[in-house]
Amino acid sequence: MQGLTETERVGFTKILNLMSKSDLLSLSDTVTNKMIVVENISEATETILSFTKDAEELLRRKKVQRELIFKYLAKEGVAMPPNSEKHQLVRRTLQLWSSAKVVVDESHRGDPDGNRRQRPTETASDSTDMKAGVGFDPLVLGQQFCQWFFQLMNSQNPSLGQQPQDWGPQHFWPDVKLRLLSRTGSEQMEDFLGAELVSLRLSALTKEERLLFCPNLEPFGLKALVSPHGLVLVAVAGTIHRDAACLGIFEQIFGLIRSPLDHNSWKIKFVNLKIKGQEALGGAEVAAPALSYNSSELQLLCS
Known part of the structure; x- marks a missing residue:
């Protein structure tokens, strides 16, 4: 065995x-x-x-x-x-684990020494490069990016009792924009500009508010599109928890662009985050929320 x-x-x-x-x-x-x-x-x-x-x-x-x-x-x-x-x-x-094994196995191809391994905090950019020779699949990038991003973001939550991973402004473009719309009793809109402010606001959701974001990476919870200009749009829905309680759902849209000055890695250009609390859902089932955005609406954000 x-x-x-x-x-x-x-x-x-x-x-x-x-x-x-x-x-x-x-x-x-x-x-x-x-x-x-x-x-x-x-x-x-x-x-x-x-x-x-x-x-x-x-x-x-x-x-x-x-x-x-x-x-x-x-x-x-x-x-x-x-x-x-x-x-x-x-x-x-x-x-x-089975899907992760496929990624690791594929990462050895073309490397005679077999040294190419995916690090736990590796960005989606690095693991997607291995597919460049057989065509770019934005959905694969979207899945890998979401796994990386939410693992990184959730690691800032002190209630999980784990070592926080390397979160910070380095994962964002300097002029990144964040729009945060929350419906938890009352509706509140917040806008942030700049890598430092966006990084701090997002990390505060997990680090200070102790929220846990669980994305739904099944087909109806995740979409990814690519524009002719190189922008990749990743949209994902999921549930929000604090400890054992499910507080509501979220929908998050990321705009990703490669940074040629930083090893050609993907960095976040903009983030739109919608949060709905349980009271705003009217008792609806939130176990595996689906995206409310259709492809046409997402295409408009790529233009």
Whole structure:
């Protein structure tokens, strides 16, 4: 049996880091049939990963609780209904790891040394470059960008108990514009201009307001278009949470343009963010919200 893939090991490490020490040591005993004695968290984690041959089997272990998998998926920017059952979360996690494995495998093509690996905080620009020879797919870029962006943004939330990733104005164009429309009781519109202000306002949503953004990356929740001038438009819908409570939904549109002076990476040119609280939804189902924008409306933003 070949054991866990590198993608699965990285994912499991993040899940195991969410567990209490007692549960982690107990899980190590279960996986090894108490044949190996571990003395600390790092030993327990490495032992569990080394002795696990099947990812699904480990995910279904009793000590790998439903709440841990839900929190892990949220950190990775994967939206799941708060009432999802464990088997649904397990299946979605395996799908996530399987798709990530494809990206990593493709990133080795054309590299005789096999050194090309996608970093956890790698921007969508780098991972999309590998597809340049077979045609540009804006939807692939949109999916990779959203996974990267919301994982980065959510990492600023102190309630998740993880190390914040490298958020900052460096991911935006200097003249970036943000329009924030919130409907939470009353309607409020805010406009911000400049990389520093836009970066601070967006990070405040997760860092200070402790919101968690879970994008819906299924076809009805994500659209991506490209203009003749090189602007890529990414539109995504999702749910907003604080701890275990679902507070409402959001729709966010990004305009992305490559920066030739910064390794040709994609940077954010503008952001339109709409937030609707539960009271504005009238009790409607928000588990996996769809985009309200159609392609014609999005095309206007590309012009």
